[in-house]
Amino acid sequence: MGHVTGDGTVGKALAVLDQVAAFGRPVRFSELLAQSDFPKPTLYRFVQTLTNQQMLAYDPDRQTYAPGVRLVRLAHAAWEQSTLAPVARPHVDALSKAVGETVHLAQLDNAQVLYIDKRNAANPVQMYSQAGKVGPAYCTGVGKVMLAFLDDAATEKVIAQQSFHVFTEYTLADADALRHELEEIRAHGYGFDREEHEPGIICIAMPILSEGGRVLGALSVTSTTNRTNLAGLEAYEPVLRETAAKIARDAQNWSFPDYETKEATGI
Amino acid sequence: MGHVTGDGTVGKALAVLDQVAAFGRPVRFSELLAQSDFPKPTLYRFVQTLTNQQMLAYDPDRQTYAPGVRLVRLAHAAWEQSTLAPVARPHVDALSKAVGETVHLAQLDNAQVLYIDKRNAANPVQMYSQAGKVGPAYCTGVGKVMLAFLDDAATEKVIAQQSFHVFTEYTLADADALRHELEEIRAHGYGFDREEHEPGIICIAMPILSEGGRVLGALSVTSTTNRTNLAGLEAYEPVLRETAAKIARDAQNWSFPDYETKEATGI
DNA sequence: AAACCTTGTTCCATTATTTGAAACTTGGTT
DNA sequence: AACCAAGTTTCAAATAATGGAACAAGGTTT
The missing domain is CATH 1.10.10.10 (Winged helix-like DNA-binding domain superfamily/Winged helix DNA-binding domain)
Known part of the structure; x- marks a missing residue:
């Protein structure tokens, strides 16, 4: 390493x-x-x-x-101050309610996906993802849509850091396959995970982009091949796009309340 | 600090x-x-x-x-490996389902309460939004029950570090009031928060003790004075006690699998 | 029961890093 | 233009980190 x-x-x-x-x-x-x-x-x-x-x-x-x-103590401060999570929270809640499926909020951390929030579906699929957990960028929906909207130099730098482990028969197994997929994603504005990471698990993912086009993070709606298919997930594209836009807008205006005395916590 | x-x-x-x-x-x-x-x-x-x-x-x-x-990345590892949370998780889930009120899992970190997990009725699984938050030990249910079952030297050391800010009219405002309360808690085996931290917020709290009597953490069920009262919360005592015992038992047997090399095949 | 591991801990002269007063730069204000 | 506040760099002196070697504590083999 x-x-x-x-x-x-x-x-x-x-x-x-x-x-x-x-x-x-x-x-x-x-x-x-x-x-x-x-x-x-x-x-x-x-x-x-x-x-x-x-x-x-x-x-x-x-x-x-x-x-x-x-x-754990320090991370709480980091989560509240240095991630999209607090800004995105109400929008993620609303999205979760609207779609009734598992929703992920992620950011790019080095060359990996860092999950910073999650909402489970009403009857949740047991999946191995949680806030704070990291995952591969090249074979997750959120990872790919974030890669797709970096600038070329950054994209290549991150691609160079991927290890391309083959998880399923659908995993994009090399840099060229990934580059091709990223082009598709750029053309559409969003992307899918086609069982590339875990068998039976599919998702639609949307980048969260600032006004200037900088990648802030990504959102995804996840389901299983038992319950739906890619066409079914595509129905969520408008609400996902809308939610991503709202988060980006709020992130822009996000300003910290100056110099107020804060009381001890209330959980 | x-x-x-x-x-x-x-x-x-x-x-x-x-x-x-x-x-x-x-x-x-x-x-x-x-x-x-x-x-x-x-x-x-x-x-x-x-x-x-x-x-x-x-x-x-x-x-x-x-x-x-x-x-955030590092904390996830800490949360999974150095806290009760992963062991307690299924039991906290079950407790949450059984009581239908907000459930907290906490540990003592220095002289403060560190919340390491939480279940809301509405919102099943979230993580660092509440896990990682710290609170005062002397005026929370979980804090007091943990203090009560430390050994005398440790209890006094922690008491000496409390700042005794008065949050409500019920807040225990000094070391002696706290010592008296701790004795009561030792006598009963569990404790309450009687609106000591936030007006209208009450809870029943149970320590999680190892076989040897060492304090591992604490559990609480929280509600409001609108919905119930201390007598109402007391009805949860048996299930709380049971849950705490199960967590303690599992913590005892908690052992990490594999000291084997997993390199058998190339990852 | 002595010799022999493996794992963890301490010593201390050498080496490399940290330290901080002062000086400098930058960007904004009078 | 002069001033000021916030941030950044410099460099010799002070301090802390380094690591080969030796030591201690358990456990295992001869």
Whole structure:
């Protein structure tokens, strides 16, 4: 994995944090060491420091490290301030009510899709997606529509970072197939996921573009091949387009209420 | 917000990150500087580094910094691995269905309550909109029941860190009132929020205790004085107790699968 | 029960990074 | 044009990070 470590000690420590998170399960020091470029004492001290800081949590019974609770606190602030979620929320709610299917709101994070909000259908399909979860850009509806509307240089840079794992028989398996698909998407203004990531799961996706045409994020309505088909999903295109436009408009005007004293939380 | 800065450069950088998060809104460099102990170039470089690392996000139009999206990604890993949420999830779902009121799942983070999951009757699954939010321990149901079952030294340490802001006429306004309440809670095994935090909002709260009696977290069922009263909430005590026990049991047995290599075939 | 691992922890002289007073730039205001 | 506030860069001094080596604690084999 090519890390952009840089940024001195802080960058290195955060690389270690990412490394722990990437395991997806609590991990032992020796496991980290085995795949790390850092010498043992160096890695050891990073892990110690991060644990002290509650960026990692240490389980003494199992002798394992996992990402720590301080991140959950910090992420809440990030979610509210640095994502489309708070602006989009009412519109996503309305969309969800209107279509009665699972709705996703996503942004591009590096070369991946980051899901920042989700509304389940009334009778939800069990799918492996949640806010905070990342997914591949090249084989999801939201990923492709965001790629399609980046500028050429950015698109190519992101394409170069895709790993093109074949999930299903419909997965676009290489950069050229993806480029062709992106052209189609640009022509239509929106895109589909044709069971490219999970069998039986299809979606229609719409980019959220600023006035200047910059990609802010994407919306999708997901369903299954049991319940509907691409033509059925296409019926949602107008409401999706409308919702994306509203979110873009509100994002434009989004301004933070200045200098008011805020009370403690009310959940 | 007494931080343990320590931990060298990394600790200092994370203190800056907390400082930005604490503002609760995008913040200018000069605002950070005004309330910082760091000299200007030092703070400047920390902010630069964190922004490079996407732990902060810079808005060039408004010249402001906010917690960055990388945190949302990391937090998802933390939420799944270092909190009760994944273990508790099915039980919280069931509880929510059974009671038809808002359900909270919380843990203690430093001296504060950290909400890690929530179910609304209307809106089944959302995540960071509420998970990640922190609240005061001394005037919430979940906070008090967790305090009540810590060991004496820990309880006193946490009490010493409470700020005792008076939110309503029912707020427990000092350490002694709180200590008295904690004794009551220990006697009953569960507790209430009697409009102590927000007028009209009441709840019944149950600690989640390990076999050894260690505090793992807390559950609550919240309602309003319009809809019910404390006696009405008390009817939920059995199902709450049952749910807490199930979560504690599952947490005990919670073990992460595989210490095997999954590289059998090329991913 | 001694020798021998594997995993985790500490030491400390060397090396590299961080630090911050001062100076400079930029963009806006008087 | 002069001024001011906010942000950025410089560079020698101060400080913190580094990592080879050695040590400690469990567990396993001979």
